[in-house]
Amino acid sequence: MSEAAAPRPPIESGCPEGFQYMHPAMRRNYGNWAYHEDPQPGVLLHVSKDGQKIWTVKAATQRILDVFTIRKLCAIADDYADGYLRFTLRSNLEFIVTDEAKVQPLIKAITDAGFIVGGTRNSVTTLSHTQGWLHCDIPGTDASGVVKSMMDELIGEFTSWNMPNRVHITTSCCQINCGGQGDIAINVQHTKPPKINHDLVANVCERPSVVARCPVAAIRPALVNGKPSLEVDERKCICCGACFPPCPPMQINDAEHSKLAIWVGGNHSNARGKPTFQKLVAAGIPNNPPRWPEATAIVKRILKTYKEDAKDWERINEWIERIGWPRFFELTGLPFTKFHIDNWRGARASLNSSAHIRF
Amino acid sequence: MSEAAAPRPPIESGCPEGFQYMHPAMRRNYGNWAYHEDPQPGVLLHVSKDGQKIWTVKAATQRILDVFTIRKLCAIADDYADGYLRFTLRSNLEFIVTDEAKVQPLIKAITDAGFIVGGTRNSVTTLSHTQGWLHCDIPGTDASGVVKSMMDELIGEFTSWNMPNRVHITTSCCQINCGGQGDIAINVQHTKPPKINHDLVANVCERPSVVARCPVAAIRPALVNGKPSLEVDERKCICCGACFPPCPPMQINDAEHSKLAIWVGGNHSNARGKPTFQKLVAAGIPNNPPRWPEATAIVKRILKTYKEDAKDWERINEWIERIGWPRFFELTGLPFTKFHIDNWRGARASLNSSAHIRF
Amino acid sequence: MAEHFDTPMLDELENGPWPSFISGFKRLRDEHPEERIRSVANSLLGQLEHSYETRKGYWKGGTVSVFGYGAGIIPRFSEVDDAFQASKEFHTLRVQPPPGNYYTTDMLRQLADSWEKYGSGLITFHGQTGNIMFIGADTENTQTFFDEINDYGWDLGGAGPDVRTGMSCVGAARCEQSCIDEQKIHRTLQNNFTDDVHRPALPYKFKFKISGCPNDCQNSIERSDFSVIGTWRDDMKVDQEAFKGYLQTKGRQYLIDNVITRCPTNALAITDDDTLAVDNRNCVRCMHCLNVMPKALSPGDDRGATICIGGKRTLKIGDLMGTVIVPFKKLETEEDFESLVEMAEEVIDFWAENGLEHERCGEMIERIGLVNFLEGIGVDVDPNMVNNPRQSSYVRMDEWDAEAEKWFERKAEEAAG
Amino acid sequence: MAEHFDTPMLDELENGPWPSFISGFKRLRDEHPEERIRSVANSLLGQLEHSYETRKGYWKGGTVSVFGYGAGIIPRFSEVDDAFQASKEFHTLRVQPPPGNYYTTDMLRQLADSWEKYGSGLITFHGQTGNIMFIGADTENTQTFFDEINDYGWDLGGAGPDVRTGMSCVGAARCEQSCIDEQKIHRTLQNNFTDDVHRPALPYKFKFKISGCPNDCQNSIERSDFSVIGTWRDDMKVDQEAFKGYLQTKGRQYLIDNVITRCPTNALAITDDDTLAVDNRNCVRCMHCLNVMPKALSPGDDRGATICIGGKRTLKIGDLMGTVIVPFKKLETEEDFESLVEMAEEVIDFWAENGLEHERCGEMIERIGLVNFLEGIGVDVDPNMVNNPRQSSYVRMDEWDAEAEKWFERKAEEAAG
Numbered sequence A, B: 001m002s003e004a005a006a007p008r009p010p011i012e013s014g015c016p017e018g019f020q021y022m023h024p025a026m027r028r029n030y031g032n033w034a035y036h037e038d039p040q041p042g043v044l045l046h047v048s049k050d051g052q053k054i055w056t057v058k059a060a061t062q063r064i065l066d067v068f069t070i071r072k073l074c075a076i077a078d079d080y081a082d083g084y085l086r087f088t089l090r091s092n093l094e095f096i097v098t099d100e101a102k103v104q105p106l107i108k109a110i111t112d113a114g115f116i117v118g119g120t121r122n123s124v125t126t127l128s129h130t131q132g133w134l135h136c137d138i139p140g141t142d143a144s145g146v147v148k149s150m151m152d153e154l155i156g157e158f159t160s161w162n163m164p165n166r167v168h169i170t171t172s173c174c175q176i177n178c179g180g181q182g183d184i185a186i187n188v189q190h191t192k193p194p195k196i197n198h199d200l201v202a203n204v205c206e207r208p209s210v211v212a213r214c215p216v217a218a219i220r221p222a223l224v225n226g227k228p229s230l231e232v233d234e235r236k237c238i239c240c241g242a243c244f245p246p247c248p249p250m251q252i253n254d255a256e257h258s259k260l261a262i263w264v265g266g267n268h269s270n271a272r273g274k275p276t277f278q279k280l281v282a283a284g285i286p287n288n289p290p291r292w293p294e295a296t297a298i299v300k301r302i303l304k305t306y307k308e309d310a311k312d313w314e315r316i317n318e319w320i321e322r323i324g325w326p327r328f329f330e331l332t333g334l335p336f337t338k339f340h341i342d343n344w345r346g347a348r349a350s351l352n353s354s355a356h357i358r359f
Numbered sequence C, D: 001m002a003e004h005f006d007t008p009m010l011d012e013l014e015n016g017p018w019p020s021f022i023s024g025f026k027r028l029r030d031e032h033p034e035e036r037i038r039s040v041a042n043s044l045l046g047q048l049e050h051s052y053e054t055r056k057g058y059w060k061g062g063t064v065s066v067f068g069y070g071a072g073i074i075p076r077f078s079e080v081d082d083a084f085q086a087s088k089e090f091h092t093l094r095v096q097p098p099p100g101n102y103y104t105t106d107m108l109r110q111l112a113d114s115w116e117k118y119g120s121g122l123i124t125f126h127g128q129t130g131n132i133m134f135i136g137a138d139t140e141n142t143q144t145f146f147d148e149i150n151d152y153g154w155d156l157g158g159a160g161p162d163v164r165t166g167m168s169c170v171g172a173a174r175c176e177q178s179c180i181d182e183q184k185i186h187r188t189l190q191n192n193f194t195d196d197v198h199r200p201a202l203p204y205k206f207k208f209k210i211s212g213c214p215n216d217c218q219n220s221i222e223r224s225d226f227s228v229i230g231t232w233r234d235d236m237k238v239d240q241e242a243f244k245g246y247l248q249t250k251g252r253q254y255l256i257d258n259v260i261t262r263c264p265t266n267a268l269a270i271t272d273d274d275t276l277a278v279d280n281r282n283c284v285r286c287m288h289c290l291n292v293m294p295k296a297l298s299p300g301d302d303r304g305a306t307i308c309i310g311g312k313r314t315l316k317i318g319d320l321m322g323t324v325i326v327p328f329k330k331l332e333t334e335e336d337f338e339s340l341v342e343m344a345e346e347v348i349d350f351w352a353e354n355g356l357e358h359e360r361c362g363e364m365i366e367r368i369g370l371v372n373f374l375e376g377i378g379v380d381v382d383p384n385m386v387n388n389p390r391q392s393s394y395v396r397m398d399e400w401d402a403e404a405e406k407w408f409e410r411k412a413e414e415a416a417g
């Protein structure tokens, strides 16, 4: 901040009003939509109760946009979409047009500019991004890189409607999981307790809060070489990494031992069943930049099996629920291990307390 | 034991062989049954793969049988059922006949002798009995008395097929619940912490085991009037009565405050859904001998609603699952209170974490 | 004998059509030829009336057993023996019935005769754990009565921290759904542990229950530590003619609403030519369709049992259902039965060593985790043991590769046969 | 500017058809007119390549904020700034977008222009919590950039232990399923807590997310502490003609297999005259049938919201879904909105007072029990809050009668209107 200038008090305007930026056809028909149709992958048609039609063309971006890209997208929106844009929560772009004739030219313009149209309905939409090595202070992997590498291989599923239902994939670059749960989630899983940099603890750590942060009470204050430091009970430690953000000397990230794990069946929608948590299916996957081929291969194997075996409208969790987990492991060829048996609080509810068995 | 006699070593024969006591038609067709039919309430017809037919006539007893009753039943079995008898796990009697012509005379003989034929298929079968005031050292109520009083009023449901599916009711005379779970369970529920008879503790209690027995660690060893005794943290105590069997001075039973509670939806069968635990619906019910009219009234109300509203083959838990718990409370007129919201381990799984709501 | 105690409250339990236990007591009091039994019954009625009036129980425990055994008797001493002298010792003998509770009238009469000599004249058929309960003997007569019936083939069941009396359903003796030999399983398991029944030395009680099929008429999954449930592995048998019979008598709509849509995994369909199509790979052997149409549907031929461990009621961590430890076990050859017994021994031994005092097997599993239990008894993990894999990422998985390898090796071995 | 860092690994992320963020970085490095931006991009690429090669991150936190605020910036200082000088301070400003993420191209350009003056030239649309992330400014420029965009209507979002930026779905702006005014709910709630967004003083983070219907396109139930989900209370609307249209185009079998049998409560039937019968009392508003046949089915007219509290991800007790606290809340009149805000204040106040440090609202509820939380915020219990009543008898219920009375009184009041 420039030393001379008098500090400027902020205007606490908070969350801005949305209507000022909304396409006029949306504003006019706010709360007045009748139904929608899906003319082709990447295109939605919404019809209002008064007969107003709008077409949405959905396109993937790299989420983190350089100003050139922003201006390029703005130019497209000006040319074909009345100068309005919106982003979905998966960082996809939506261009709105009220004139059907503009739909195909818009798609062409988007595609020509290097963006991908798709991601609607029963496709694999864009993976959720998080910060990763690019910005976060605790990442075990990169997120933008994982998304880019995986979507390069899943692009055919983004631009088509081959999936039984929507597929929402998430990534997270540490075990904290800012990316959230998904039909498939690719998450970091540490496999060794943190190495403690004892020299740093005394300077940078509020020791009581680190101790309190550990979910399994594995951390104790300790004197090391006469200086206050910390000690980890390695038999208790579940390698979650929760101690790392408040105390960077708890070095949990490890080029070798921070692995990836894949979880499936997270579903937040209420459609049909109640929302469900995701479950572990694969772990020990190498964290292998720049293209993470091992993780992608497993994701593709799961998607292929899902595509072939699930019924229309079955999300991944519902499909597995119907065919049973033993069959899931059989069909995907993934190993079932003792680690698949939950042992966290409430784990009992995950045990099969019945004679319901498929043979 | 007579002082003079040399002690006789036991013959550790264990569980006796069953075929020696089994009706010959059952023995011959062991493992060879093809199907069954239900000719009328209280009567089963089983047909073997070789065409052998046996009729089972099922009759309720008072479970605890005096020798006169035993001889009376034996006489009936000799006259009509080839001298064989079996008991179900609900203390009902089964007479087996191979000659259809004997079925109606047998029913008449049983009925004339004061027993009740019924309890098959979609009826309300005999409530499970436990020991109660008659024999147990920790009972909060009587069980035989509850069973007798309730079955007097439910007899019409025992002798008919008016229920949507089988109804298995259980009783338990203390909170330990030897009677187990049921479609409906009538259980003791203490509502005040034990009063401690300090004079007795020192003599009769192994204090460490009582302390260890408390599920919520509410008991501490303490010195009372200079003598070793126990102390209960009344804010923690959940009034379960678990401390009473190992330490009778922990007087949990109370003429006023030991109440009855009614639970529904326990289902151990794997038919359709997986086995389910029962859930609390009513509590604070007076423990009112000799006929417990308040408890019976609630049971009848639940059964009536179930009978009117459930579909064929729906057990009580399945019916409520379909119509939703809010409707269950509405239809039965029972109050919903904060006590219905579980707070024991794993209780989170019982919360509605969804937007699934019936209006 | 003394005056009859007034029993105004109990008298009300003689009203109504249901058989009255009070009338039975009174018959003993009023009609029995033996004075001893008449006064025991009178005294018992008196104490019970007192309980009804004060809403309290008046029995206390103690220590009574027969020579050579440490269990099988539930001792009861009256706390109000001043008033009710004749029944002041009122112990119960828990006697093991045959699997499935079969009796000849001869045997029943013989048992009644013996009991009349030494006991109260009251017998309970049966207790909730399945014992015949000879209820009401004094200390001396528990031994004499036991000696007499033990001579003609009856033995005590469990009580205290020991293996308890088992239970099994009528099953193969009369039920078309039965997939296993309940008689044999019951006796093989139970009698292998006779010593553990009679000499309490375990952390707590341990119960076997056997149900011939997943209808689980013995409530085994919630009421026993070791639950054996019959099932089958191949396709169910469908008699299409019999199915058409149901279609005709019950009607299509009824079968759709009551069978097809009730299958938990939607594994059933009625095809256009009115045959029943069963997706056997997705059938979870719930029994529902077989229950509704027993003439048309039956279990397959490749039969065996699912074994669930750890069921029990509330104390002290809340009710537990047993959970699948063995998804499928053949029970045909002698080796099959030997390995079943071995498995039960592994379970009981591991629990005996690792269970805390008064801790049931299921509670121990809850405390140490299923995986540690499996390792303790030498059973491999299997996805049938879970409703779903883990939801929590809080686990250390550095041995993942080795564990994955184990799975692939097992699968390769299975494939090789 | 310095030599370009070699980026052999990152270069591989320029292959393939998906838009490449690396290409964007390189455009800034190679084509941007300003030397500052070119070298920042170069330096950033260098550090990122270093991360890819060593599989480690090299940023650390710190303390940076704009004047008057305590939150909204994620400060980042490079741990390898010797090698990568130009991007050694690389803070992110989290800026709140309008509900639903709408922009005019004019506004986007204006934001890009401002950012180009002070920042890296990289903007993320959007972070997982919904912020526009202006990623890459040094300490001084966070202030200058903020001052500039704050003047034309943009404000910072949350970070640290405070109310975070909210999210809401496209909803009423374009979606036929929307049952609520997401724009208004979002801004009313969020802007009531502006002070709590900017000045972190809560136990931990607190997030609002709003979805117009139970499809929950914002994942609100698992990713927010305060989840508002639109729903309706009267009968759904059925356009039987449109339904017949689906019957014709999709076919009966398809609709039976994909709609009728998929309803979680079997609340749908196709009657003999080809109309769709809806058992509205048993419909749980799951949305499935409306999703499959949007032309034929729509939410009813009596609309409002279900409010679920306590969702969040794993730390430190495992993932939590929000649970129903308000089954149905009308959101039409100003009073409705006021009481919504009051409720949010109650929740936040109670949690602020009772939550431990770094304890999310849902974790607190788990710790103290739902009932205590309800009492704390003054909300009555309701059976819609549970999947099922309690299974455990371990509870002290001596106030049963008083609690039952409360229920009957409430019901009587409701009946009286």
Ligand code: SRM
Pocket: A129, A130, A131, A132, A135, A136, A137, A138, A176, A177, A178, A179, A180, A245, D061, D074, D076, D092, D094, D126, D127, D128, D129, D130, D131, D132, D133, D157, D165, D205, D207, D222, D223, D224, D311, D312, D313, D314, D315, D316, D360
């Ligand atoms: C930037 C962002 C990821 C992204 O690239 O999109 C992010 C980044 C961070 N998250 Fe997050 N979280 C982000 C959305 C989320 C979400 C998703 C959501 O909000 O819907 C979650 C899961 C939902 C939830 O709230 O539980 C999430 C759960 C966490 C947690 C675990 C919270 C928990 O209670 O389990 C932490 C750890 C903590 O706060 O101690 C965390 C902590 C962090 C920190 C602050 C790490 C730290 O302690 O230093 C990261 C800063 C990275 C950076 O350099 O910017 N982040 N974080 C997201 C915020 C952008 C934005 O403001 O729009």
Ligand code: SRM
Pocket: B036, B044, B058, B087, B088, B089, B090, B091, B092, B119, B120, B121, B125, B126, B165, B166, B168, B181, B182, B183, B266, B267, B268, B269, B271, B313, B315, C100, C168, C169, C170, C171, C174, C175, C176, C177, C215, C216, C217, C218, C219, C291, C292
């Ligand atoms: C005799 C008995 C077994 C025994 O070894 O003693 C028995 C015998 C039969 N049961 Fe059972 N069940 C017996 C207790 C049970 C129990 C346990 C209980 O009563 O506590 C259960 C599980 C209870 C629970 O879930 O809480 C039980 C769950 C079933 C079911 C599953 C019902 C369902 O839909 O959930 C069937 C299937 C059926 O109804 O078709 C069944 C079916 C049958 C059939 C029809 C089997 C057959 O094909 O022969 C038998 C005729 C019974 C009848 O009287 O209608 N039996 N049955 C038990 C009679 C008890 C009584 O006196 O009433």
Ligand code: SRM
Pocket: B129, B130, B131, B132, B135, B136, B137, B138, B176, B177, B178, B179, B180, B245, C061, C074, C076, C092, C094, C126, C127, C128, C129, C130, C131, C132, C133, C157, C165, C205, C207, C222, C223, C224, C311, C312, C313, C314, C315, C316, C360
């Ligand atoms: C007699 C009987 C009730 C009846 O009238 O039928 C009974 C009676 C007693 N049970 Fe039980 N239980 C009886 C079947 C059960 C069952 C049902 C079953 O076995 O299927 C259960 C539930 C299943 C289970 O095992 O969990 C049962 C769960 C208990 C418990 C709680 C165990 C637990 O872990 O939760 C206790 C308490 C204890 O053992 O500390 C218990 C304790 C007792 C004691 C020994 C009470 C005591 O500590 O003094 C009772 C002796 C009463 C008496 O005077 O005879 N009884 N008890 C049943 C045994 C008769 C028999 O041997 O056939």
Ligand code: SRM
Pocket: A036, A044, A058, A087, A088, A089, A090, A091, A092, A119, A120, A121, A125, A126, A165, A166, A168, A181, A182, A183, A266, A267, A268, A269, A270, A271, A313, A315, D100, D168, D169, D170, D171, D174, D175, D176, D177, D215, D216, D217, D218, D219, D291, D292
């Ligand atoms: C644009 C967006 C909302 C927004 O405000 O940004 C959105 C918009 C729509 N969603 Fe969504 N959903 C959006 C994210 C989600 C999410 C969250 C997520 O992606 O992480 C979910 C819940 C995810 C979960 O469960 O984990 C979600 C669950 C649904 C469902 C329920 C699907 C199901 O059967 O489980 C529907 C209903 C349907 O498919 O007909 C739905 C339906 C729709 C409809 C068809 C609603 C309508 O009638 O207009 C919209 C068209 C979307 C399309 O592209 O096909 N939307 N939808 C989000 C687009 C994300 C993207 O870029 O791909």
Ligand code: SF4
Pocket: A130, A131, A132, A136, A137, A138, A139, A140, A172, A173, A174, A175, A176, A177, A178, A179
């Ligand atoms: S998931 Fe972890 S590494 Fe990635 S942005 Fe979130 S906190 Fe940072």
Ligand code: SF4
Pocket: A193, A194, A213, A214, A215, A216, A217, A218, A219, A232, A236, A237, A238, A239, A240, A241, A242, A243, A244, A250, A252
């Ligand atoms: S990694 Fe997790 S479990 Fe291990 S010490 Fe750190 S906080 Fe505790």
Ligand code: SF4
Pocket: B130, B131, B132, B136, B137, B138, B139, B140, B172, B173, B174, B175, B176, B177, B178, B179
């Ligand atoms: S339920 Fe309680 S009182 Fe009744 S027999 Fe069992 S232990 Fe005794």
Ligand code: SF4
Pocket: B193, B194, B213, B214, B215, B216, B217, B218, B219, B232, B236, B237, B238, B239, B240, B241, B242, B243, B244, B250, B252
């Ligand atoms: S009644 Fe239960 S909770 Fe209370 S002190 Fe006794 S054992 Fe503990």
Ligand code: SF4
Pocket: C169, C170, C171, C172, C175, C176, C177, C178, C179, C211, C212, C213, C214, C215, C216, C217, C218
């Ligand atoms: S459990 Fe199965 S086999 Fe045994 S009696 Fe019941 S229905 Fe028949």
Ligand code: SF4
Pocket: B272, C262, C263, C264, C265, C266, C267, C268, C278, C282, C283, C284, C285, C286, C287, C288, C289, C290
């Ligand atoms: S046994 Fe059960 S799961 Fe199997 S087909 Fe029949 S109803 Fe379906």
Ligand code: SF4
Pocket: D169, D170, D171, D172, D175, D176, D177, D178, D179, D211, D212, D213, D214, D215, D216, D217, D218
């Ligand atoms: S949550 Fe519902 S209202 Fe909002 S966009 Fe999704 S489908 Fe439409």
Ligand code: SF4
Pocket: A272, D262, D263, D264, D265, D266, D267, D268, D278, D282, D283, D284, D285, D286, D287, D288, D289, D290
């Ligand atoms: S919205 Fe869901 S619950 Fe309601 S009728 Fe449609 S499918 Fe059934």
